[in-house]
Amino acid sequence: MKFGKRLKQQIQQTLPEWQDKFLSYKELKKLVRLISSAPSVLSRSTECGNKADAEFVYLLNQEIEKFNAFFVEQEEDFIIRHKELQQRIKRVIDTWGSNGSHPSETKYKEEMGKIRKDIVNFHGEMVLLENYSNMNYTGSL
Template sequence: MKFGKRLKQQIEESLPAWRDKFLSYKELKKLVRLISSAESCVEYGKADVEAEFVHLLNNEIDKFNVFFMEQEEDFIIRHKELQQRIKRVIETWGPNGTKPSEAEYKDEMAKIRKDIVNFHGEMVLLVNYSNINYTGLAKILKKYDKRTGGLLRLPFIQKVLQQPFFITDLVSKLVKECENIIDEVFPEQREAITVAGKGIFRNTVAALLSMQEIRRGSSTYGHFSLPPMDLPDSDLIHSFQLNSPIPIV
């Protein structure tokens, strides 16, 4: 699948509020065509179009960083809140709580199950957001160098590797901690968790499949390829794929 189609698919499978945060690949591709076209260079001025291309690239990186850091900060807060909610429910309505109530305990834990799976899914989607946008930048820069004879790719990618949106260690750590919470608090309820989280489940699995796919050998494989996935080898996701009532096609 060509990258443009893959990106379009990823945008469609992402959360609605995220869809305008992805790489403006079509616009960048159009500028590359203008720069490499002799007629366009005469009409528009090659230097002006090149400047517009670099300006758009920098704006895109700023867009990625702002969005990624906002989501990352939100995830840190939500992770802490989930831990506090679980502790409060156990200490209040659990068997040894201050107001033991099986009905209240089950009701509150059901709400937490749904929230924690949605939270886990959103974090996986954010890692995929980082991956797909980095891949798009690498591809458009390769296309630029190839068609124009320029040497923009190497210095620009070196800059990208230092950007907040590319560094997903913290989010990956939160994903693992989230899975540990599920294993500790809901060890025998994987199927129930799957059903509770099915609203975001399909997008999460699609994101994981995409992350695996874009790391396979391709025309951009090599020095500029993404590193191995730093997400944990999630038994939770494997169980989702096996147990989910939603077909993966």
């Protein structure tokens, strides 16, 4: 499968709010085609060739900055969410655990079940971010 199709498939499978954060592969590909379709470097207009080259480099740098900023933002969010999950676990243990302030096995199991579900969702989002990073890195090569 060609990269463009894989990228499109990945974008469709990710979270809706992430879809515009992916590499603008089609735009970059159009510029590559424009540059490569021009006659050989020696016979083409240097001004035209340099302009297309510069436009490609500019767009590529913009795209790299876009997905890098998004990745860093998500990474920071994940660090905060991880700490919050750890704090929730501690609160449940301190409140409803066997040595807690209000021991209750039923309430303890119920709350830990909610936390487990949130951890699974959190892990899923981390996997999506890893896939996002891999696809964008591959597309920028």
